[in-house]
Amino acid sequence: MSFKHYGSRKSGSIGWLLQRITGIFLIFAMVGHYILMHYTPETGHSYEQSVARFSSVYWKMFYLTFISLGLWHGLNGVWSILRDFKMKPWLAITLYGIIVISGFAFWVLGVSTALKF
Amino acid sequence: MKVTLRIFRFNPETDSKPYYKDYEIEADPKDRVIDVLHYIKNEIDGTLTFRRSCLHGICGSDGMRINGKNMLACSILLQDLGYSDANKTYKKPLVIEPLPGMPIIKDLVTDFTDFWKKYETVKPYLITKSQPPERERLQSPEDAELIMEASKCILCACCTTSCPSTWSNEDYLGPAALLKAYRFIFDSRDEATDERLDIIDTPNGIWRCHTIFHCVQACPKEINITWHISQLKKKLVEREI
Numbered sequence: 001m002s003f004k005h006y007g008s009r010k011s012g013s014i015g016w017l018l019q020r021i022t023g024i025f026l027i028f029a030m031v032g033h034y035i036l037m038h039y040t041p042e043t044g045h046s047y048e049q050s051v052a053r054f055s056s057v058y059w060k061m062f063y064l065t066f067i068s069l070g071l072w073h074g075l076n077g078v079w080s081i082l083r084d085f086k087m088k089p090w091l092a093i094t095l096y097g098i099i100v101i102s103g104f105a106f107w108v109l110g111v112s113t114a115l116k117f
Numbered sequence: 118m119k120v121t122l123r124i125f126r127f128n129p130e131t132d133s134k135p136y137y138k139d140y141e142i143e144a145d146p147k148d149r150v151i152d153v154l155h156y157i158k159n160e161i162d163g164t165l166t167f168r169r170s171c172l173h174g175i176c177g178s179d180g181m182r183i184n185g186k187n188m189l190a191c192s193i194l195l196q197d198l199g200y201s202d203a204n205k206t207y208k209k210p211l212v213i214e215p216l217p218g219m220p221i222i223k224d225l226v227t228d229f230t231d232f233w234k235k236y237e238t239v240k241p242y243l244i245t246k247s248q249p250p251e252r253e254r255l256q257s258p259e260d261a262e263l264i265m266e267a268s269k270c271i272l273c274a275c276c277t278t279s280c281p282s283t284w285s286n287e288d289y290l291g292p293a294a295l296l297k298a299y300r301f302i303f304d305s306r307d308e309a310t311d312e313r314l315d316i317i318d319t320p321n322g323i324w325r326c327h328t329i330f331h332c333v334q335a336c337p338k339e340i341n342i343t344w345h346i347s348q349l350k351k352k353l354v355e356r357e358i
Contacts, residue, residue, distance in 0.1 A: 012323075013318065013358075016350060017354050017358075080324075083320060084325055086286050
């Protein structure tokens, strides 16, 4: 008798690929963040300087992309770690629900903040 | 030289829990671990139980945890473990344990039932649908080279039992089964690629591999298992998009 798997077939290939693509983006974003905020502090840490950055459409696009991809990468990573553990279906659904809802809430918060300026 | 072997012991018929027993023996740096285990079994304590068969790193029977690493007892010399001075009395014991994450039958003997079920799941045999040729199904040297390394697997389970993903999720297929899946998916003579990809493309299949590389470190045949699993992941992505 063959070994039985739990759950039906659900390809993780797209998630696996996106995790890598977003990871590469985040590496560059992290380097950019380091240069901007730590290596060249004269570029601005003050409220006014941050607002000035947010008023640029390019910076706004960057922050929106950063919020979306960073959240997706982080929360998909958490879900991937959780899936390593054998869980009862109700627990898996609950945790998945928490991740999706909190991810959406943080995304709305981040996007609304970025669009305010 | 004098070496102390600290061996994991457990007899489910008499012991309520496992314990470690020390055996101080005279050994040569060029003795293999399996040699000293044989010496203990034959000369000191006949109740010590472990698997072994060919004693030459081919059958994969004597996989065990030696000083915290999964390896074959027949393929490792004491001198390779740091016991290299023939005139010395070593205080640091050589710790021998069963492969982790498997039910223990007795002492160093573990239950491979689950391992074989997972192996069976990936259909470890050539599947063909076309008419067989008059002679054997031929393969070019280039195509053979693709599966050469994966074909070296001796199913000792050192990789699967060293994988943290396997420890946390007993339903995960594990590196050995995935390596076998690679061996047939990339075999130019096999005609069941989609069927095989469906088997590994499951929540407890290939996506539980997080490229931790423990399997690569543990493999006594030095197979780069993680690389082979990565090739399978790429194949699945190509199929999906």
